[in-house]
Amino acid sequence: xxxxxxxxxxxxxxxxxxxxxxxxxxxxxxxxxxxxxxxxxxxxxxxxxxxxxxxxxxxxxxxxxxxxxxxxxxxxxxxxxxxxxxxxxxxxxxxxxxxxxxxxxxxxxxxxxxxxxxxxxxxxxxxxxxxxxxxxxxxxxxxxxxxxxxxxxxxxxxxxxxxxxxxxxxxxxxxxxxxxxxxxxxxxxxxxxxxxxxxxxxxxxxxxxxxxxxxxxxxxxxxxxxxxxxxxxxxxxxxxxxxxxxxxxxxxxxxxxxxxxxxxxxxxxxxxxxxxxxxxxxxxxxxxxxxxxxxxxxxxxxxxxxxxxxxxxxxxxxxxxxxxxxxxxxxxxxxxxxxxxxxxxxxxxxxxxxxxxxxxxxxxxxxxxxxxxxxxxxxxxxxxxxxxxxxxxxxxxxxxxxxxxxxxxxxxxxxxxxxxxxxxxxxxxxxxxxxxxxxxxxxxxxxxxxxxxxxxxxxxxxxxxxxxxxxxxxxxxxxxxxxxxxxxxxxxxxxxxxxxxxxxxxxxxxxxxxxxxxxxxxxxxxxxxxxxxxxxxxxxxxxxxxxxxxxxxxxxxxxxxxxxxxxxxxxxxxxxxxxxxxxxxxxxxx
Numbered sequence: 001x002x003x004x005x006x007x008x009x010x011x012x013x014x015x016x017x018x019x020x021x022x023x024x025x026x027x028x029x030x031x032x033x034x035x036x037x038x039x040x041x042x043x044x045x046x047x048x049x050x051x052x053x054x055x056x057x058x059x060x061x062x063x064x065x066x067x068x069x070x071x072x073x074x075x076x077x078x079x080x081x082x083x084x085x086x087x088x089x090x091x092x093x094x095x096x097x098x099x100x101x102x103x104x105x106x107x108x109x110x111x112x113x114x115x116x117x118x119x120x121x122x123x124x125x126x127x128x129x130x131x132x133x134x135x136x137x138x139x140x141x142x143x144x145x146x147x148x149x150x151x152x153x154x155x156x157x158x159x160x161x162x163x164x165x166x167x168x169x170x171x172x173x174x175x176x177x178x179x180x181x182x183x184x185x186x187x188x189x190x191x192x193x194x195x196x197x198x199x200x201x202x203x204x205x206x207x208x209x210x211x212x213x214x215x216x217x218x219x220x221x222x223x224x225x226x227x228x229x230x231x232x233x234x235x236x237x238x239x240x241x242x243x244x245x246x247x248x249x250x251x252x253x254x255x256x257x258x259x260x261x262x263x264x265x266x267x268x269x270x271x272x273x274x275x276x277x278x279x280x281x282x283x284x285x286x287x288x289x290x291x292x293x294x295x296x297x298x299x300x301x302x303x304x305x306x307x308x309x310x311x312x313x314x315x316x317x318x319x320x321x322x323x324x325x326x327x328x329x330x331x332x333x334x335x336x337x338x339x340x341x342x343x344x345x346x347x348x349x350x351x352x353x354x355x356x357x358x359x360x361x362x363x364x365x366x367x368x369x370x371x372x373x374x375x376x377x378x379x380x381x382x383x384x385x386x387x388x389x390x391x392x393x394x395x396x397x398x399x400x401x402x403x404x405x406x407x408x409x410x411x412x413x414x415x416x417x418x419x420x421x422x423x424x425x426x427x428x429x430x431x432x433x434x435x436x437x438x439x440x441x442x443x444x445x446x447x448x449x450x451x452x453x454x455x456x457x458x459x460x461x462x463x464x465x466x467x468x469x470x471x472x473x474x475x476x477x478x479x480x481x482x483x484x485x486x487x488x489x490x491x492x493x494x495x496x497x498x499x500x501x502x503x504x505x506x507x508x509x510x511x512x513x514x515x516x517x518x519x520x521x522x523x524x525x526x527x528x529x530x531x532x533x534x535x536x537x538x539x540x541x542x543x544x545x546x547x548x549x550x551x552x553x554x555x556x557x558x559x560x561x562x563x564x565x566x567x568x569x570x571x572x573x574x575x576x577x578x579x580x581x582x583x584x585x586x587x588x589x590x
Contacts, residue, residue, distance in 0.1 A: 029117065029119075030119070030121075033055060034055070035055050036055075036056075036066065037051060037052070038052060038054055038066070038123055038150050039136075039149075039150055040156065041136065043128075044134055044156070045127060046126040046128055047126070052069070052070070054123060055067060057084055057087060058084055058087035059119075060091025061091070062099060063090075064120070065087040065090075066121060066123045067159075068123075068124065068159070071159055082163065085163075087122075093168050098172045101207070102204065102208075105264050106179050106183070106200070107182070107264075110186060112153070113152035113154070114141055114142050115151050121152050121153060121155070122154075122155050124157050124158075125156065126159045127158040127159070127160070132161060133155060133156055133158060133170040133173065133174045135155055135156065135177045136148075136156075139152060139154045140153065155171065155178070157170055165210075169210050173204055176200055176201040180197050183267050184272065188270045195273070198237065198247050200251070200263055202248045203251035203255070205217070205218040206248070207260065214318040217318075219248065219318060219319075222245040223249065223322055226245025226248075226249055227322070228242065230350055233246075234247065234250055234294075234349065235348040236347060246350075249322070253300060257296075257310075257315075258284070258286060265284065266279070273424065275425065281293075295419070297350075298352070301322065302323065302324060302352055302379070303323070304321070304323050326353060327352065328354045328356060329353060331440065332358065333358060334358075335444060336441075336444075337441070338439070339440040341437060342436075345419075347372070347422075348420070349420070350417070350419060351416075353415065353418070355415075359407065360443050361405050361444075362402075362404045362441070362442045363401060363440070363442075365438060366402075366416070366418070366437075366438045367397075367399050367436065367437050368418065368420065369398065369436060372422050374398050374419070374421070376391065378417060379414070380411045381413045381415070382410060383412045433532075501525050502521055503588070504588065505585045505588060506522060510575075511549075520544045524541065524551075526584050526588060533554070534551055534555050534558065535547075535555075537551075552574045553574045556580060562579065563580050
């Protein structure tokens with residue numbers, strides 16, 4: 001089940017320069033049967049709506065439960081009664097467990113909404129597949145500062161999961177986002193890195209004991225999604241289920257070995273992301289930093305055995321069998337073997353490369369991306385699977401080597417675990433394509449006598465034939481790739497000419513959630529033409545997504561002198577206002 005990332009509040013460009021402080025109105029409590037209209041995120045609403053009518057169905061000490069009127073009308077009277085009971089039970093779970101445990105550990109959410117009411121409003125409405133819930137931090141501001149604000153503390157939950165065991169999981173997740181918003185944005189005027197924001201929120205299901213019954217739990221689903229794609233970046237947030245899996249499993253390892261206070265203290269800090277974790281570790285008396293813990297986590301994911309060292313396992317019994325499967329690089333049993341591997345990765349992503357097969361003198365040369373800091377822990381294991389952990393030393397050019405004279409005998413396999421670090425802030429979801437490579441040269445040792453040489457001759461000939469076959473396959477694959485390139489070029493040459501952009505100008509202000517599909521599409525076309533540095537996703541959908549917002553921010557910062565400087569801004573906002581439109585229109589009409 002997928003938990004959607006929290007929406008990021010978008011300020012107008014002018015408001016960023018001179019934000020107004022507005023006193024909340026006097027609070028008037030909502031009453032059962034009260035009707036309201038709410039703005040919702042159309043990207044999550046199953047009907048693509050941006051505004052729905054809803055009615056208050058239940059009230060508890062801390063929560064209002066509103067339901068979408070159209071969805072509610074589709075239910076039978078018995079179903080409606082069952083849902084009202086479920087709302088009351090969920091409200092009690094929130095009042096007695098979720099709220100006290102999370103606030104006592106991590107700090108409070110905003111005391112009141114923009115309406116002055118202390119209750120948190122839960123809006124139940126049908127959502128797109130896999131969406132469990134979301135928040136819009138703009139709801140915590142008056143409409144004068146956020147025009148689409150509902151002016152109250154709000155959490156949006158998917159109707160399909162109420163009533164199910166997942167409802168409390170999603171409520172806790174989204175409430176944690178409200179706490180994070182208050183602790184960082186409101187109290188300390190900083191915005192948390194998305195990956196750490198989501199890591200804390202998703203870990204709440206384990207922290208609150210909702211994953212203790214592992215079968216069918218949120219944790220089990222996270223584990224399964226992560227193991228299917230274990231090389232997902234922890235920090236470059238992709239908003240897919242493998243990213244949530246990495247975030248949850250890293251949080252579980254961190255808490256297992258360093259305690260929940262590291263997650264809590266990093267939240268109560270004016271720093272964000274990796275620096276906030278490093279400060280929390282230091283303040284709690286630990287010498288380890290994020291880099292060393294990330295390395296230990298990768299080793300733990302491979303071996304997960306406390307007998308190899310207390311840092312290389314999970315103590316959570318539900319995670320005792322979690323192990324990744326490394327990529328296997330097989331060395332043929334031939335007279336001489338040369339293998340070169342190029343692998344694309346990104347910051348803070350796990351990689352596990354296993355090298356097996358072949359016998360003789362092995363030399364491995366490793367090269368990491370020059371503009372990043374690469375760390376390469378590795379295991380060398382014998383035939384009894386007894387392993388020794390080492391670390392490859394890299395020079396200033398990010399190069400290093402390993403030499404083994406007894407590979408295939410004393411050392412039966414190598415497992416490299418390279419990861420690219422160094423970057424600690426500024427993770428915005430755009431994946432940096434960083435490539436590392438390693439080459440292997442294997443030369444068999446001389447046989448002890450002629451008898452051994454004769455006995456192994458047939459095996460060597462068979463292995464040599466196998467190597468020739470592999471080389472032939474690689475040659476054919478290269479020819480196919482070249483033909484595909486030629487075919488694509490020919491088709492492109494025959495395609496009729498089309499206008500460069502679908503509009504002649506952007507005429508309206510655009511921002512996340514705006515309903516201007518044609519104008520957004522044209523904006524995305526311009527951003528895509530700027531290349532992968534600005535808009536790596538290159539999605540032309542007509543929907544102003546978070547990826548589009550990030551692309552706009554990068555575009556604004558690329559042309560900062562024309563877009564940001566006239567407004568007195570130093571950072572991009574993601575809001576397409578007058579100066580941004582002017583620059584985009586100049587590109588369209590070039």
